[in-house]
Amino acid sequence: MPRVALVTGGAQGLGAAVARRLRLDGLAVAIADVNGVGAVALAEELGSADESIGIVMDVTLDESVAHAVSEVQERFGRLDVLVNSAGIISRRPAEETETSGWQRELDVNLGGTMRCCRSAFPLLQQGDNAVIINLASVASTFGLPLRLAYSTTKSGITGLTRTLAAEWGEHGIRVVAIAPGYIDTDLMRSGFDQGVLAEEAILRRTPLRRLGRPEEIAGVASFLASSDASFVTGIMLSADGGITISGDFRPG
Numbered sequence: 001m002p003r004v005a006l007v008t009g010g011a012q013g014l015g016a017a018v019a020r021r022l023r024l025d026g027l028a029v030a031i032a033d034v035n036g037v038g039a040v041a042l043a044e045e046l047g048s049a050d051e052s053i054g055i056v057m058d059v060t061l062d063e064s065v066a067h068a069v070s071e072v073q074e075r076f077g078r079l080d081v082l083v084n085s086a087g088i089i090s091r092r093p094a095e096e097t098e099t100s101g102w103q104r105e106l107d108v109n110l111g112g113t114m115r116c117c118r119s120a121f122p123l124l125q126q127g128d129n130a131v132i133i134n135l136a137s138v139a140s141t142f143g144l145p146l147r148l149a150y151s152t153t154k155s156g157i158t159g160l161t162r163t164l165a166a167e168w169g170e171h172g173i174r175v176v177a178i179a180p181g182y183i184d185t186d187l188m189r190s191g192f193d194q195g196v197l198a199e200e201a202i203l204r205r206t207p208l209r210r211l212g213r214p215e216e217i218a219g220v221a222s223f224l225a226s227s228d229a230s231f232v233t234g235i236m237l238s239a240d241g242g243i244t245i246s247g248d249f250r251p252g
């Protein structure tokens with residue numbers, strides 16, 4: 001049996017790109033998403049039932065996450081890579097934060113990551129070069145106006161990643177985060193639609209002068225999941241075209 005990856009939020013966007021890439025790398029993949037139809041459709045595209053499966057899973061529900069992990073165990077008998085890509089974003093002035101929306105965003109982005117890590121632990125412990133790859137963000141570094149809950153969750157992801165790396169290293173589990181910049185997905189484009197992001201402002205501040213492609217995050221995940229990264233843990237690897245290091249304030 002090849003190594004096995006479970007990718008949450010895998011029905012679309014970055015999760016889907018990561019699932020595709022890990023399949024190309026020869027791993028079997030379980031694609032888990034609240035959008036079960038999308039997860040199953042991608043799984044069918046990526047291989048036969050012993051190579052890729054789609055699972056409906058809501059990362060906010062303990063039982064749903066536990067069920068997804070037991071499905072992986074039943075179908076593949078192992079788990080080596082967990083990619084936590086399920087995520088949501090809301091945009092509004094901080095002073096208009098509604099408690100219910102705040103709690104929902106924390107529960108999906110941060111609580112969901114914790115739940116998946118916790119449920120996957122027993123299988124990962126027996127894995128080969130086992131690794132958890134969490135999705136951080138430029139919001140882990142920048143204070144992003146109008147995205148209080150989102151930025152808080154993505155800052156939390158770095159603490160969660162470091163803490164699990166420190167605690168689970170002795171169990172043979174690496175824990176890392178990828179911090180994408182502005183990558184062309186529905187989640188990012190919704191910022192254009194809501195008038196919170198302007199593409200030209202992003203490009204002006206990004207040294208590489210373009211948006212990222214989902215495949216470019218998948219490539220980083222591929223490296224972090226591989227034996228080439230077997231001594232890499234606890235880090236946040238930025239793949240952001242340089243936006244978080246640029247001090248360029250020239251006019252124009």
Ligand SMILES: NC(=O)c1ccc[n+]([C@@H]2O[C@H](COP(=O)([O-])OP(=O)(O)OC[C@H]3O[C@@H](n4cnc5c(N)ncnc54)[C@H](O)[C@@H]3O)[C@@H](O)[C@H]2O)c1
Nearest residue numbers: 009012013014034058059086087135137182183185187188
């Ligand atoms: N796109 C970017 O520019 C960017 C930048 C930095 C970080 N990220 C992070 O990468 C991750 C993926 O983002 P994306 O751009 O692919 O978003 P996306 O909206 O395209 O995909 C997110 C996926 O998560 C799923 N999902 C949402 N809630 C869920 C839940 N409760 N349970 C299970 N699945 C759920 C959705 O159905 C969807 O398939 C997110 O954590 C996001 O914060 C994205």
